[in-house]
Amino acid sequence: MSEESTKKYTEQEKGEVFNNEFMPHVDSMYNFAYRLTFDEDDSKDLVQDTYLKAFRFINSFERGTNAKAWLFRILKNSFINEFRKKSKQPAKVDYNEVESYYNSDDVDANITTDLRVETVQHMIGDEITGALNALPVDFRTVIILSDLEGFTYEEMAKILDIPIGTVRSRLHRARNMLREKLTGYATEMGYN
Amino acid sequence: MSDFSVWFEETFKECYCEHRGLVDEKRFTELVQVILDNEADDKSRAIFEHKIKTCIKSSNCFEDEKCIQEAIKDKLVEHRSVIPNDLAQSIKKSINL
Numbered sequence: 001m002s003e004e005s006t007k008k009y010t011e012q013e014k015g016e017v018f019n020n021e022f023m024p025h026v027d028s029m030y031n032f033a034y035r036l037t038f039d040e041d042d043s044k045d046l047v048q049d050t051y052l053k054a055f056r057f058i059n060s061f062e063r064g065t066n067a068k069a070w071l072f073r074i075l076k077n078s079f080i081n082e083f084r085k086k087s088k089q090p091a092k093v094d095y096n097e098v099e100s101y102y103n104s105d106d107v108d109a110n111i112t113t114d115l116r117v118e119t120v121q122h123m124i125g126d127e128i129t130g131a132l133n134a135l136p137v138d139f140r141t142v143i144i145l146s147d148l149e150g151f152t153y154e155e156m157a158k159i160l161d162i163p164i165g166t167v168r169s170r171l172h173r174a175r176n177m178l179r180e181k182l183t184g185y186a187t188e189m190g191y192n
Numbered sequence: 193m194s195d196f197s198v199w200f201e202e203t204f205k206e207c208y209c210e211h212r213g214l215v216d217e218k219r220f221t222e223l224v225q226v227i228l229d230n231e232a233d234d235k236s237r238a239i240f241e242h243k244i245k246t247c248i249k250s251s252n253c254f255e256d257e258k259c260i261q262e263a264i265k266d267k268l269v270e271h272r273s274v275i276p277n278d279l280a281q282s283i284k285k286s287i288n289l
Contacts, residue, residue, distance in 0.1 A: 015289055026283065027275050034273045044276055051283045117256055120263040125271030128264055146229065147265045148272075153231050165199070168231070172222045178264070 008059040021067040022054055028068065028149055029075060035144050036079050036137060046083055050075040069151065073159045076141070115179045119186045131181040139174035146171055200226070200236040204243075214249040224257040 009017060029050060033043035053074050054061070061070055120128075132140055138160075145151045145159065153171075157164045185191075200223065207220040214220060226232050227240055244251045 018287070018289060019284075023280060023283070026280050030275050030279060031272050040273075040276070043273075044279060047279065048283055048286060052286060055287045115260060117259040117263065120260050120267075123267065125267045128267045129271045132268065143268075147261075148268055153229070165195070168222075168226060171229075172225055175225065175261075176218075179260070182264075 014055070014058050017058060017061065017063055018055060021061075021063070022051065022071060025068045025071055026051075029071060032072060032075060032144060032149065033079070035133070035140065035148075037083070038133065042083070046075060046078060049078055049083070053078065066155065068149075069155045069159055072145070072149070072151075076159055115183045115186070119191045120182065122191055123182065123186070127185060128182065131178055131185060134181055135174060135177055139170065139177055142167065142171045142174050143178060194233065197233055197235055200232065201239065204236075204239060212247070214247060214253065217253055220250065220253055221257050224254050225261070227254075228258055228261055 026047065029047045030043055033046040033050075034040070037043050037046060050071060054071055057074075061067065132143060135143070141160070142156065145156050146153075151159065153164050153167045156167045156171075160167065162170070203219055203223060207214055207216045207223070209215045223232075223240060227237060232240065244254050
């Protein structure tokens with residue numbers, strides 16, 4: 001992201017854009033941050049950092065365009081580039097290894113998704129959230145963006161800087177992984 | 193024909209045997225998810241809708257997938273974190289608004 005040399009908004013307009021277009025998304029931003037970091041203080045810092053950057057680069061935002069997607073992209077980049085390094089919850093796995101495993105062609109053969117509708121209906125939000133939180137971050141992210149925040153594949157492609165076909169396949173794999181975890185959990189708890 | 197339509201048609205064909213029976217439910221669920229996410233184009237959606245009207249196995253697979261996806265979404269949505277009261281104010285304060 002680069003700061004434009006020409007000033008696009010007056011100080012008053014900046015305030016209007018910030019208050020009317022950015023601030024309404026603060027709840028979604030916090031939820032997204034919390035599902036990435038699992039820590040209240042870290043989430044707060046991440047959201048504040050995102051809004052500071054948004055204000056700093058406000059001239060590169062086109063009024064009336066998709067502010068939510070623009071903010072989510074900043075937050076995602078902050079998390080990946082800066083925040084994850086100093087996070088209280090260091091990555092427990094090498095993401096590159098996980099991604100190459102889950103992007104391989106034969107992975108679906110190893111995933112069982114024999115999950116029944118009634119099983120999910122019997123589960124509580126805590127159990128499903130726990131299963132989601134156990135997914136590697138990039139797979140967790142696509143489910144959050146699609147199923148919780150309602151972004152389209154095209155918007156997700158822009159937020160995540162990946163091709164739309166990758167969004168589609170990663171989302172499918174993420175959902176399979178989530179179901180696999182739920183199936184395992186259901187078996188453990190005797191739901192099945 | 194768009195890249196998406198080509199992908200959809202090819203994947204769709206691979207889900208069925210020569211007698212047009214559904215043989216690959218795992219791949220079929222990927223198509224179902226695209227449909228449920230409202231990401232299919234009109235042509236792909238028409239192909240899909242025709243099939244689930246005429247193939248009971250495809251129809252059941254679609255209904256199951258739809259119910260599971262909705263149940264998971266609902267439970268995740270109702271389980272959102274509590275937003276700190278002072279967050280919005282402290283953001284505004286930090287940029288002097």
